Amino acid sequence: MKYLNFLIIGVIFGIVMFKSEAASWFRIYEMFQFQSFHMYGIMGSALSLGIVGTWLIKKYKLKSFDGEPIKFNPKTKSFSRYMYGGILFGLGWALAGSCPGPIYTLIGAGYLPILVTLLGALIGTYIYGLLRHKLPH
Amino acid sequence: MILPPDQKPAYFAAFKMIVMDWILEPWPWYVGGPLIAGILFLLLFGGKTFGMSSNLETMCAMGGAGKRIDYFAFDWRTKRWNLIVVAGAVIGGFLAANFLSGDTSVDIAPETVDTLRTLGFESAGEAYLPDELFANGAFTDPKSLAILLVGGILIGFGARYAGGCTSGHAITGLSNLQLPSLIAVVGFFLGGLIMVHLMFPLIF
Numbered sequence: 001m002k003y004l005n006f007l008i009i010g011v012i013f014g015i016v017m018f019k020s021e022a023a024s025w026f027r028i029y030e031m032f033q034f035q036s037f038h039m040y041g042i043m044g045s046a047l048s049l050g051i052v053g054t055w056l057i058k059k060y061k062l063k064s065f066d067g068e069p070i071k072f073n074p075k076t077k078s079f080s081r082y083m084y085g086g087i088l089f090g091l092g093w094a095l096a097g098s099c100p101g102p103i104y105t106l107i108g109a110g111y112l113p114i115l116v117t118l119l120g121a122l123i124g125t126y127i128y129g130l131l132r133h134k135l136p137h
Numbered sequence: 138m139i140l141p142p143d144q145k146p147a148y149f150a151a152f153k154m155i156v157m158d159w160i161l162e163p164w165p166w167y168v169g170g171p172l173i174a175g176i177l178f179l180l181l182f183g184g185k186t187f188g189m190s191s192n193l194e195t196m197c198a199m200g201g202a203g204k205r206i207d208y209f210a211f212d213w214r215t216k217r218w219n220l221i222v223v224a225g226a227v228i229g230g231f232l233a234a235n236f237l238s239g240d241t242s243v244d245i246a247p248e249t250v251d252t253l254r255t256l257g258f259e260s261a262g263e264a265y266l267p268d269e270l271f272a273n274g275a276f277t278d279p280k281s282l283a284i285l286l287v288g289g290i291l292i293g294f295g296a297r298y299a300g301g302c303t304s305g306h307a308i309t310g311l312s313n314l315q316l317p318s319l320i321a322v323v324g325f326f327l328g329g330l331i332m333v334h335l336m337f338p339l340i341f
Contacts, residue, residue, distance in 0.1 A: 005183065006218045010225015011232065013176050018233035019160075020169025025266045026243045029253065032326075032333040035246040041166025042173065043307060049174035050312030057181065064184040073186065075300055075310065075317035082317050085299025086306075086324015088291050093325060094332035095340075096288025097266070099303040100296060101189040104223050108230030111266055113275040113285055120289020125193040127290070128297040129208035135298065 017105040025097025032094055080136040092124075161239040177308055185218060188305035190296035192216070192223050234265075241265040256341040284340070299324065 017023045022042055031039035056062070057070050064070050075082075093099050096117045098106060103121065106114040128135075177187045194209065195216040203210035234241065242263045253261035260268040268274075275281035296302040299321045301310060307325065310318025 003218065003221050006185075006221040007225045007228075009176060009179050009183070010222035010227075011229040012172070012225075013222065014226035014229020014231075015233040015237065016164075016169055016172045016176070016229075017226070018230050019164040019237060020166070020172070021163055021243050021265075022169060022173075023230070024243045025270065026245045026249070026253070026261060026264075028329075029333060030245045030249045032329045033246075033249055033252065035249045038166050042170040043303075045167055045170030046173040046177070046308055047311055049171055050177055050308055051314065053174065053178055054181075054312040054314075062182075064182050066184055068184055070181050070184070072313050075315055078317065079320060082299050082306075082320035083324045085295050085297070086321040087295070087328040087331070089295025089299055089302060089321075090325040090328020090330075091332045091336075092288045092291025092293075092295055092328075093303075094329040095336075096285055096292060097270075098292075099189070100193065100292065101226060101302075101304055103292075104189075104226040105230035105233075106266070106271075108227035108232075109234035109265075110231070111271045112273060113271050113281065116275075116282055116285040117289035117292070120286040120291075121193050121293030121296075122196060122289075123286075124290035124293025124295070125297050126197050126202060126206075126293075128294045129194075129197065129202060129206040132208055 013101065014105045014108060017102050018109055023098060023102035023105045023109075028094060028097045078137055084136070096120075160237055163241075163244070173308060177312065180222075186305070187309045188219075188301055189223075189226075190293075190302040190305060192219050193293050194297060195220060256337060258341075295328070 020042055021027045022039065027036075027039055030036045054072070058072075062070060089099075096114075098114065098117065100121065103114055103118050107118070180187045195213045198209040198211060198213040243265055245262055247262075250262040253267075258267045258269055270281050270284060275285065292302070296305075299306065301318070301321065303325070306318040306321040311322060
């Protein structure tokens with residue numbers, strides 16, 4: 001039953017990604033050309049509500065549906081891994097025109113060449129696991 | 138409002154038509170953005186966090202990568218819930234494209250269309266994704282395959298190096314006002330701008 005909830009959340013996520021056009025290569029390109037407000041509007045409104053909601057959860061120590069405290073995992077402090085990793089991710093985001101969420105949405109929407117990007121992302125993840133100890137973090 | 142019984146079906150039909158039209162149209166940012174925040178909160182109240190790129194790690198672990206590399210040596214079953222979210226996202230994409238959309242061409246800015254046409258993207262403004270990369274012909278075009286594969290490698294490597302992607306850093310992390318996520322998001326944009334403005338003219 002619990003898994004059904006996650007499946008429903010995923011279905012909503014997939015529909016929102018497709019219908020809001022956040023899964024469109026064209027929208028990502030347009031965003032990096034600063035020629036439309038669309039993507040900034042999506043991320044800005046999601047983030048504004050996210051900040052308010054996260055603040056409320058912490059302020060009122062809200063509990064999860066199971067009655068557990070809601071935990072936020074703080075990321076480890078560093079500059080290099082976030083900057084270098086971020087830049088590499090951004091290069092891929094703009095080139096393939098999708099981030100990890102929309103990749104799955106596009107598979108379902110029937111754009112099968114995106115499977116090549118998924119394969120690449122798995123290879124990239126594997127390479128990271130392989131080289132992790134040699135990289136500045 | 139109390140309607141005469143014989144008029145109820147007509148009102149209902151009109152209401153249904155308006156709602157359906159609204160769903161079939163592309164959704165504006167002020168619908169998409171708040172819904173994404175909704176996903177974040179559903180997952181937080183479900184006792185989890187919103188982060189899509191960690192699934193890539195889980196899939197590598199599932200494939201047995203943990204036998205050789207310690208990074209993948211964790212019990213992937215503990216992340217099964219997130220793989221279910223992935224399965225949902227695939228189903229959601231199928232439903233949205235096949236049942237919840239009229240014309241799926243993306244109405245990007247006219248100047249974006251012009252720039253893309255000069256780069257050789259003829260389908261700009263007339264499709265959801267560029268045919269040059271995402272029509273099935275891409276499978277037999279070495280250049281398209283290379284772009285999709287290299288793009289994917291950068292996405293996977295970069296997301297795991299940075300410890301998250303758009304969902305984990307730009308939405309979840311920034312919502313929690315975490316400095317590491319801000320650094321990562323600045324990196325995402327630097328990378329994207331370098332790609333689009335400096336590398337696209339060389340690639341396309």
